[in-house]
Amino acid sequence: MNRPASLPAAPQPGAIANWLLFVALLVIAMVAVGGITRLTESGLSITQWQPVTGAIPPLTEADWRAEFELYRQTGEYRNVTGPAGMDLAGFQFIYFWEWFHRLLGRLIGLAFALPLAWFWVRGAIPAGYKPRLLALLALGGMQGVFGWFMVRSGLSGEMTDVSHFWLSIHLLTALFTLGGLVWTALDLRALARSGEPPARWTAMASWVGAVLFLQLLLGAWVAGLNAGHASDSWPLMQGRLVPEYDSSRGLLWAVTHDPFLIHFLHRWWAWAVVAALVVMARRVKPLDRRASIAIHSAFGTQILLGIATVLTGVALWVAVAHQLVGALLVAAFGWGAHALGRRS
The missing domain is CATH 1.20.120 (Four Helix Bundle (Hemerythrin (Met), subunit A))
Structure with a gap:
């Protein structure tokens, strides 16, 4: 079957490299927002994992109070923030950072998956790079799963914080993904510039x-x-x-x-x-x-x-x-x- 004239006849390693570096910048921003989330003790403010519907924050007073009630059942609230006098306004502050952290994760997933599909359909991915790009996509998905395991580790019993082991897995997976994005982008830039092998x-x-x-x-x-x-x-x-x-x-x-x-x-x-x-x-x-x-x-x-x-x-x-x-x-x-x- 002949390729339609509107589709490119050759791979586009330079364009893919630029896209991967953009995603790498988003991951760096994600690490910074994760740091804010941790330092403001916001990580346990959202007690459920809803990958799709969770992108929409509470919109009414009743919704906010329902979320606050779920948080009030955690060991962190009973032993730390509750005795310190946290009210609904204080809860909304920590909720925002955890919600924004998760939202940024969703946006990074879209910023990777949608262009990947576009480049794939157009035949723009150089030979040998599809498995690597799929591996990076899988790492991004694992990052979301590890993040929820981390949060869940702090929601049981009288726990007042997340497991530092799960936190390290969550963070190091992000950094490993960042390294993979940079390495792959540099490989593709070298390929576009002078045809160098990986x-x-x-x-x-x-x-x-x-x-x-x-x-x-x-x-x-x-x-x-x-x-x-x-x-x-x-x-x-x-x-x-x-x-x-x-x-x-x-x-x-x-x-x-x-x-x-x-x-x-x-x-x-x-x-x-x-x-x-x-x-x-x-x-x-x-x-x-x-x-x-x-x-x-x-x-x-x-x-x-x-x-x-x-x-x-x-x-x-x-x-x-x-x-x-x-x-x-x-x-x-x-x-x-x-x-x-x-x-x-």
Whole structure:
């Protein structure tokens, strides 16, 4: 069957790359909004998962009071926000951030799925890229499911917060998706520019990525356990280099549950990340100077924001900026890793 004249006769890797970078920007915005949602304790304000109808917020006074009544049944309200005197206006504030976070997730899903279908039908996707794009779509769907599991973990019994394990899965899936979007976009740009084959994943990308992954995991646990409040001083905690922490249930439990120890590990493992990224950026510089600059700029800004977050007692917008730059650091790492693996 002949292709209709109105359809393109060749793939469009450049256009697809630009679309993927736009979606990557949306994911970065999603990470920032997720940080606001977490820091304002808004995550448990919506107690049901309604993927379609949930896009419409309460529209009447009766609807708002019904939602508030559902929230009043949670352990967070009974033990934290209720005794603190939360009223309907306070509930509407936290509801907005959780609703907006979920709405942005829906919009990202549409911003990915609809253009993907368009490019697919028009035959614009280069050979070999359809499975990768479908995998990115699946990651986006998993992100929504993990988000609900995270919320559900905080709605049982007398729980006053979500599981920091589910929070880390939710956040790290978003960051992994971000890295995949950036990598795939760079592959397609190289293909459009000079016909280069896809870049390879290198040994350096593996070990630097592992060092960075551990820091991101610790950061997610710090957020989930409110461990940023464990100290408002730097470099010492409680006037000591190593703070006191609960070791009564063993070191493994302390490393994964104690907010003081996790905060300590997060602030000092950061320097291992810096060292690894400096080595990587120096290797990247002759290949792509802009990627090297991006890596240096991202980790330098991130360190300063991390210290500022501690010294300001986890001020909302400083902490949100810290999480936002963390996402930008992942994108910069993906850019540098791609530069290392490019093949002529």
